[in-house]
Amino acid sequence: MEDPTIYVLNKMTEVLKELRVEVNRYNIFEHKNAIATLPATLKEADGVILAASVEWFGIGGYMQQFLDMCWLYADKELxxxxxxxxxxxxxxxxxxxxxxxxxxxxxTLGGIPVNGVVAYVENLDEFEANDEYSRIIEKRAEELYRAVHQRTKSLPTSNLAVRANLLKTKTIELTPQESEQLSKFVSDETYVKQQKEDIEELSAMFKKMLQEDTEQSEPEEEKESAESVDRESVTAKEQPINTAGDKIAAALIQSYHPEDDFTASYAIIISDEDKILHVEVTPEHVKTFYAATDEADVVLRTTSKMLQNIIENKTSFQKGFMAGEISAKGNFKTLRMLDTVFRFG
Known part of the structure; x- marks a missing residue:
């Protein structure tokens, strides 16, 4: 059976053209690879007809994608x-x-809906042959024309209140021109593919760097007992902190294995506790303290839960970094040395 939606659209198009209205039709399926650019066409329109055929359930994936793109990229003032x-x-x-x-x-998008054409069609031939149905469709098209021409207002709805008070997207504020340009990038398959390839290439490069460092570094056997290493207590620059009360810092001190000619400083930002744990290592000793600054050779950001898993030997700094549980900036060799100088378990 032919699609009854096409019949209705053709009928409404005839009426609107008789009223000297310019009508542009977009088949979303034909633009499925560039749906993100379709909201830009709305700036040329005074009114929109959204047509969907229900063959099983709902409005269909492409229509939903179009509405999603309107939420992300359309000019909300328009x-x-x-x-x-x-x-x-x-x-x-x-x-x-x-x-x-x-x-x-x-x-929810902020637009103004008008009465539409909704029907269950069992037999398309009978539907098309029914003059009363045709008049209803024509009347709806005329009502759309009058609503646009007279700038008909609508009463407030709870959807508008929800949009104003609750649905505030946490995204970068963009101008309509920037949103339109961004939508073009999103719909550009070549651009998106290149971005994915670049990310994969960078990921492979970092993994290779870490693997090469691991192969070149030969861990030394423990030559000193825990008593022979000068381990300082956990102290803050302004206020002493009880070593026994800080499990993470105490575990770092107890598990420290110095490396000859290796000196480094680490700042571990514990995001869920809003604290910065500093760890300074030398061939002679390890020092830990809390401070407000994050100045160090390597700066890491993670959670207390992740650090707890590390000191319990459930994972490692390197595994956490590769899994995205730890973010870091600084020298990668110095970062990798964390698992060499701190051996838990």
Missing amino acids: MRNLYMLPVVMATTYGERDAELSLLRAWE
């Missing part, structure tokens, strides 16, 4: 004055639910 008429034709159950989805989405 949307406030944009009228939308939903057209939903169903050959099965669910046309009312699909219409409601379109209406709610458009209201």
Whole structure:
């Protein structure tokens, strides 16, 4: 059976063109690889007809993607004055639910919905031959024209209140021009593919660097007992901290194995505790303290839970870094040495 939605759209297009309205039709399926750019076409319109066919359930993935892109990239100021008429034709159950989805989405976007065309069509020939149905469709098209021409206002809805008070996206504020440009990048498969390849190449490079450092470094046997190493207590620059009360710092001190000619400083930002643990290592001793600054040879950011897993020998600094549980900046060789000078278990 042919799609009844196409029949309705053709009928409405005829009416609008008789009223000297310019009509541009976009088949989302034909633009499926560039859906992110479609919201840019809204700036040329005074009104929009969103048409969906319900063959099983819902408005379909491509229509949902288009609405998602409108939320991300469309000019929200423009949307406030944009009228939308939903057209939903169903050959099965669910046309009312699909219409409601379109209406709610458009209201949440800030637009103005108008009464649409919603129907269950069992036999397309009978549907097309029914003059009363044709008049209803034509009337809806005329109502859209009048709503746009007269700038018809609508009463406030809870969807608008929710949008204003709750749905505040945590994204970078962009101008309409920047949003449009970003949508073009998102829809550019070549650009996205190149970005993925660049990320994979960088990841492979860092892994190779860490592997080469591991192969070149031969861990020395323990030549000194724990008593022979000068290990300082955990002290803050301004206020002493009880070593016994700080399990992480105490574990670092007890598990320290010095390396000849290796001196480094680490600043470990414990994000969930809002503290910065400093660790300074030399061939003679290890020193730990808390400070507000993050100045060090290597700066790491992680959580107390991750550090607890490390000191319990459930994982390592290197594994945490490769898994993304630890972020770091500084010399990679110095970072890798953490697992050499601190051996837990």
